[in-house]
Amino acid sequence: MDATRVIGVYYDAWKNKKGDMTGVPLADDMVFKGPIVSFTDAAGFTQMAAEAGAAVTAFEVRRQFTDGSTICSIVDWQMAMLPGEVLTSAEILEVEDGQIVRGELIYDAESLRKVMAS
Numbered sequence: 001m002d003a004t005r006v007i008g009v010y011y012d013a014w015k016n017k018k019g020d021m022t023g024v025p026l027a028d029d030m031v032f033k034g035p036i037v038s039f040t041d042a043a044g045f046t047q048m049a050a051e052a053g054a055a056v057t058a059f060e061v062r063r064q065f066t067d068g069s070t071i072c073s074i075v076d077w078q079m080a081m082l083p084g085e086v087l088t089s090a091e092i093l094e095v096e097d098g099q100i101v102r103g104e105l106i107y108d109a110e111s112l113r114k115v116m117a118s
Contacts, residue, residue, distance in 0.1 A: 001025065003069045003095035010093065010100060011061055011073070019053015021046045027099040035109040036116075045103075055079045062088075069095045081115045 001009075006025055013024050026042035039045040058078040065072045073091045078084075089107035093100055 001098045003071055004066060006095045006098060006100060007064075007071045007073070007093055011059075011075075013049070014053060014056065014077075015059045015061075017053070019049035019051070019056065021049050025099045027096070027101045030099075030101055030103070032103040032105070034105040035107060036112065052079075055081060058086075071095070079112070082111055085111060087112070 010021075010024050013019060013021050021042075026045065028042050029040070030042040030045060032039045032045045037048055039048065056077055057080050058076075060076050061073050062076055063074040071093050073093070075089050075091055076086050077089070078086055087107055089105055091106070092102075092104045094102040
């Protein structure tokens with residue numbers, strides 16, 4: 001499966017399956033870095049995605065840029081605990097041998113941190 005299709009399966013899981021990563025080709029040793037949490041394996045990332053995905057109320061990939069097996073997506077999303085607020089992020093995903101091996105999510109997480117702290 002080429003990188004574009006792999007990433008399509010990944011974003012379908014966020015958009016239509018509430019973060020359920022079942023069937024998404026994640027490398028077991030996938031490394032993910034985000035402004036709130038980071039992971040060094042797919043198991044931790046998968047658990048977080050299921051928990052966060054349950055709170056996602058809207059998810060849309062606005063733009064996507066491809067450079068070989070690296071794909072950068074601009075994503076607008078909303079969460080139940082931040083009603084009316086649109087979070088815009090850049091996500092860089094790297095695919096090797098048909099699996100996502102690295103990801104980095106970049107966005108201003110201040111409002112989400114405040115809600116999580118209370």
